Amino acid sequence: MAIKVLIIDDSALIRQVLTELLSRDPDIEVVGTAPDPIIARERIKALSPDVLTLDIEMPRMDGLSFLKKLMALRPMPVLVVSTLTQKGADAAVQAMELGAVDYVPKPLMNIRSGMVELGAELVAKVKMAAACRPRARQAEPGAPTPLAADPRLSTAGRVVAIGASTGGVEALQRVISRLPATSPAILVTQHMPAGFTTSFARRLNEQCALTVSEAADGRQVLPGHVYIAPGARHLELVRTGAHYACRLHDGPPVSGHRPSVDVLFASVAASAGKNAMGLILTGMGRDGAAGLLEMRRSGARCLGQSEASCVVYGMPKAAMQAGAVEAEMTLDRLAEEIVALRTPAHA
Template sequence: MNNKIRVLIVDDSALVRKVLSEILSAAPDIEVVGTAQDPFVARERIKQLSPDVLTLDVEMPRMDGLTFLRNLMRLRPMPVVMVSSLTARGADVTLQALELGAVDFVTKPTLDVTRALTDYSQELMAKVRMAAIARPRSRMTLAPPPVRYSVDEVVPKRPSAGQWRTTDRVLAIGASTGGTEAVKDVLMGLPPDCPAVVVAQHIPAGFSRAWAERMNRQSPLVVREAENGDRLVNGHVYIAPGDHHLLVVRDGSRYVCQLSQAAPVNRHRPSVDVLFRSVVQSAGTNACAALLTGMGIDGAQGLKELHDAGVFTVAQDEASSVVWGMPGEAVKRGGASKVLPLHEIASALLKASS
């Protein structure tokens, strides 16, 4: 019985198709069943080959990637990993693709494609594996990624601020795979005068600002990429910049953002565990927190620490998660006050923070 993940690669560049094929074929659990140079060829090959996962170029001739993805999700939904360029337009189109249902994305450079894509080989394999299990009934199971650095190395443990009870509140949200849309759904459920929101979403540098700007246009809140020293203000959302940890620290009676490029935690920077640890130390029971969809374990320890300090915590439920890795691990560790579907999380946070 062949349990390999069957992948179809769609890209107009023959070089990229070749490099992606070689990278993925080197994985013992992945099989590249075919390639296609444009969506019209891809449509026929999907019918013929029934792949488990599609990698899809953002910009292609004859039909752009977004139009193809929109049609695919309407007629034959399947896990899609976008292969996007490191440009402003590439970031915007990729975020649109995630809105349409793509599971995740990897970036490809404009120069020295072969070398750079090879450097991303482990990330590409991991995201294809993750996409294969991002379904209600999956035949694949994967172990969580190894912890290379502990949150203790970035934010050492100290007593929480549980004894401080001011009128200021903080809502902390962490997410990964599927999180760009899940976070947006939560923000859309919050009123313009809600407590300040801090967000750690696994997203690369170059995409976090575009994502923040996109959500600012769509949300009733003021959404921005966090900057060092930003004072937390009600009705505002502060997004951790790609490649930076976001911490909440106390400055007198106020909370401010602090950015750090300390070592990745759980292989991520920004790390949800780092954000949650800083929130429990600086805000204590003035905070509420939610851990949303995502692969791996990042955020599970932090949510447990918040819960143990008396903070109201929510884990997104399995049915509404793209991947129930991070929230599932938090539930297993006893870190969730409640396990809720995505559409109920905003109201639960508001109620707990009132």
């Protein structure tokens, strides 16, 4: 059965181009379009689409307000179509925090030809979105209560590596916002293009007790800090004398991605060994499975997000099947495990 798509965009040209591109694929049926969220609400009721494509800046109700209401009342897969500006990147990251599963960049100029060039990506992401399982969330989610730190324990020398893809923005926000400022150093690879990771790191930094930033090449890795892999660059952990540091490079994609979770995990296995923890969160595909297995073989604690809590149970499933995952847990339990990864101060 074809995937039913509803397109929501105030631009008649964008609605037309998206309809043409998606309708070329026999597995996709565009069942309708809407110029704003008010009309979209009625068409969702009438047409029961499987996937929505959603513009952010629209009249009468902006896309973020609509998405917040939608995910509270009738959660469904939403693919954001956002402009390639810093404002657009900020809005797309916020949309993913609210439950959108992915994004497609909308070109600023030569819209028709630019969107045609993105046709294959658009089709692939609509099909991916159709396989996602968004869950209802509160319309105004409260900030999670940070977990308490044990003053008798030290995080010196401990490192946590986290890999995520589809659904990862919301999952990472849930985990990291619960951690105390005294948590171990955390390195994150989230599949994102350049530009979006800057917005993601900035927003996460505003929401958390830890210091969150994009990783920089050569930067020392410190407890209480979170380092996000920049879009389109691999992030590795290296040891420099008695300290850890970030290493960035532009090597070829690994497991189909740059940044790659496998690259991060393999480097952590080599540099930190049993002093590390690896977490594999929601996402499609197999990236991270091989690297997490290396971490487990090096003595690291290796955990996966539980199937029931994943938007897409792909990467954790692949890691579990590879024998890389010791146990699967909810996001809140994973946060508790990070807090427990601490070395006795006098050990």
